[in-house]
Amino acid sequence: MTTPRSQNYRMPAEWAPHAATWIAWPQNAEDWPNKFQPIPWVYCEIVRHLSRVEDVHILVNDLITERRAYRMLRRQGANLARLHFHHWRTDRIWLRDSGPIFIKNLEGDVALTDWKFNGWAKYANHLNDDRIPAHVAESYGMQNFQPTLTHANGTTRRLVLEGGSIDTDGAGTLVTTEECLLSEVQQRNPEVSRKQLEQAFYDYLGIDQVLWLNRGCAGDDTHGHVDDITRFVPGPDNRGNTMLTAIEPNTADENHLPLAENLQRLRQARNRDGEPFDIISLPMPAPVAFEGQRLPASYANFYIANGLVLVPTFNDPNDRHALNTIAGCFPDRTVTGISCTDLIWGLGALHCLTQQEPA
Numbered sequence: 001m002t003t004p005r006s007q008n009y010r011m012p013a014e015w016a017p018h019a020a021t022w023i024a025w026p027q028n029a030e031d032w033p034n035k036f037q038p039i040p041w042v043y044c045e046i047v048r049h050l051s052r053v054e055d056v057h058i059l060v061n062d063l064i065t066e067r068r069a070y071r072m073l074r075r076q077g078a079n080l081a082r083l084h085f086h087h088w089r090t091d092r093i094w095l096r097d098s099g100p101i102f103i104k105n106l107e108g109d110v111a112l113t114d115w116k117f118n119g120w121a122k123y124a125n126h127l128n129d130d131r132i133p134a135h136v137a138e139s140y141g142m143q144n145f146q147p148t149l150t151h152a153n154g155t156t157r158r159l160v161l162e163g164g165s166i167d168t169d170g171a172g173t174l175v176t177t178e179e180c181l182l183s184e185v186q187q188r189n190p191e192v193s194r195k196q197l198e199q200a201f202y203d204y205l206g207i208d209q210v211l212w213l214n215r216g217c218a219g220d221d222t223h224g225h226v227d228d229i230t231r232f233v234p235g236p237d238n239r240g241n242t243m244l245t246a247i248e249p250n251t252a253d254e255n256h257l258p259l260a261e262n263l264q265r266l267r268q269a270r271n272r273d274g275e276p277f278d279i280i281s282l283p284m285p286a287p288v289a290f291e292g293q294r295l296p297a298s299y300a301n302f303y304i305a306n307g308l309v310l311v312p313t314f315n316d317p318n319d320r321h322a323l324n325t326i327a328g329c330f331p332d333r334t335v336t337g338i339s340c341t342d343l344i345w346g347l348g349a350l351h352c353l354t355q356q357e358p359a
Helices: 039-050 063-076 132-140 194-205 256-268 318-329
Strands: 018-024 055-060 083-087 101-105 110-113 148-150 156-158 173-177 209-213 230-233 242-246 278-282 303-305 308-313 334-339 355-358
Touching: 018 039, 018 303, 039 055, 039 063, 039 308, 039 334, 055 063, 063 083, 101 194, 101 355, 110 132, 173 230, 194 209, 209 256, 242 256, 242 318, 256 278, 278 318, 308 318, 318 334
Parallel strands: 018 055, 055 083, 173 209, 242 278, 308 334
Antiparallel strands: 018 355, 101 110, 148 156, 230 242, 303 308
């Protein structure tokens, strides 16, 4: 079987050069009930920053939506020459999970992996989102790999994976959580083992080593996405051996124990050369809630673009500490806060809504 690994493809680190960022324009008001009005303007601010440093592909449902978005983006001061609209219907806007996971080989060719998206094993309306990677491959003539698993009885199935459930250093190491990929709650791949998932990561993403954390953060609708808690970063020395991980010192907070356990696992982990990782702690904001619901507010849900890092902020005293900590890991990039107090009511933030295409 031909796999990306056999053609020397690998998933790059997010801080590797980008050709573009892919996003989807917010159109489902049910994702922000009673709070949708400010959301498109939050998107305008995100696109304003991104369009200064790279192209931005924006999925919209139709021409009417494109024209409305274009007018708003023009008023917000986006670089209109770098915006590219695509009329592909979406169910939701979280392209980190439904969009393609791009890979690149040693010759510089870019392809994509089209993992099955099943609405986080929770929402029935996901079929439009599941088609997004195929749209991208067809429109841009990219090689498209669909990760599958063949069972002992000869049946074949597509594997489910969301981009927010993994993070990589671009050199063969990936971090994820057992809560998301191995739990029977919101189970993505029934009867698929840890070993089989690791083999799929090897075959399709070029991963040699998988670090398994336990649980994600409180309020996470996806049941344990790693991009809310732990991220690879180039670090102050640009070695790429550094990991930022969220901690919660308040023992009364429900995030305290799971994040402490994750920190312990990371401190015990070793890289492919047998060396410890450089672990940097990232604070959490005070609990953010709306209509009595705890939301997955986390500074770890930042997005790395060309020369830029966008960091979610929450009108919290820890905003300053988080921005300074992240800035220390990206000495060659501008680190900018984006207010996500409204956006997080949709149960996602900056990393959740973006997907990078490598250059």
